[in-house]
Amino acid sequence: MTAQDDPKPAPRLEVRSLIRRFEGRAVVDDVSLSIEAGQVTCLLGPSGCGKSTTLRMIAGVEMQDSGEIYVDGKLICDTVFRVPPERRQIGLMFQDFALFPHLSVADNVAFGLKGARDLKRARVEELLNKVHLKRFIDGYPHELSGGEQQRVALARALAPRPRIMLMDEPFSGLDNRLRDGIRDDTLSLLKEEDAAVLLVTHEPDEAMRMADEIALMRRGRIVQQGAPYNVYTRPADKAAVAFFSDVNVLQAQVNGALADTPFGQFLAPGVPDGTDVEIVFRPQHVKLDFDRKGAGPLPTASTGVAARGVVQRARFLGNESLVEFRMDVDGALLKATVPNVFMPEPGRAMWLTVRRDRCFVLPVD
């Protein structure tokens, strides 16, 4: 079947079952994605999982071993047919966005533009206005800061009105303080220009901030895809939870569809008796309570049973504090984060409960 046979309008970018092998190993292994115009999808995963290779195949600078790529429902590449990179109407932006040093800012932005001189100039001015750099129009790249150069590179990539923007870690070369502002500006401009955007990053924060949809990638495969909220709150497996934050893990065995833990029982519907499971939760979902002569808070439906632990160390992280506990019951180490400053002395006993609705009962990997 071709994409043209689909009854609903075709997505701006669609890749179907892309596979790329190097030395017999599938570094991209059956990747499918679909992105609408004006939508930002972040391909998020650890280093080496195949993100850049996926992007390079879409850009046309790397050939897939199998699979197809469609733009607006038209095939642009399979294993026999291939539209060359320069005719794909794709804008590219990488970490080392290298502007041409001998060209002015205006000429850099105009580089990929064709047509009448005054139309080109108008488009250059429009984009430099949007990235707040009109005043540098006749300047040269070396006169600009890193963040400003990055915005010129964005304007250059968007000038020919690409149907698709591919961005590979575009902000990782920038200073932390600059990054958030530039991400926000970039996002608004991308939305205005209405391209379908595929942004590669290994930083969960960046994906949460930029994406309409996150495609979580691991060892060449997309393991989960969805809106940032859904991927964060309903992770597919333990590694998906752990990719976004520190995690705590309790080991348990299922008996009568229940997993017994120091924090009470957790439902494990449909899981056979004797199965090992892990109860996974983030440190921000641990609640702390003071020890009252060896007793803690009473059990509640939302937090279950409290378990006692002894503070090992506490660190202040800026807008929260991270406290590590050794649990009395089994000697396990658990982490809790507390807003603002909370620095209990090591050796102090406290009672821990967990937000049960934020715990994931998962099969052991």
Ligand SMILES: Nc1ncnc2c1ncn2[C@@H]1O[C@H](COP(=O)(O)OP(=O)(O)OP(=O)(O)O)[C@@H](O)[C@H]1O
């Ligand atoms: N031309 C090549 N020849 C052999 N192996 C390659 C080639 N290009 C990439 N690889 C391997 O494919 C795997 C995926 O690489 P890729 O660059 O796509 O990952 P990535 O997720 O983008 O990682 P990073 O963020 O570190 O760039 C890596 O193990 C890499 O070594």
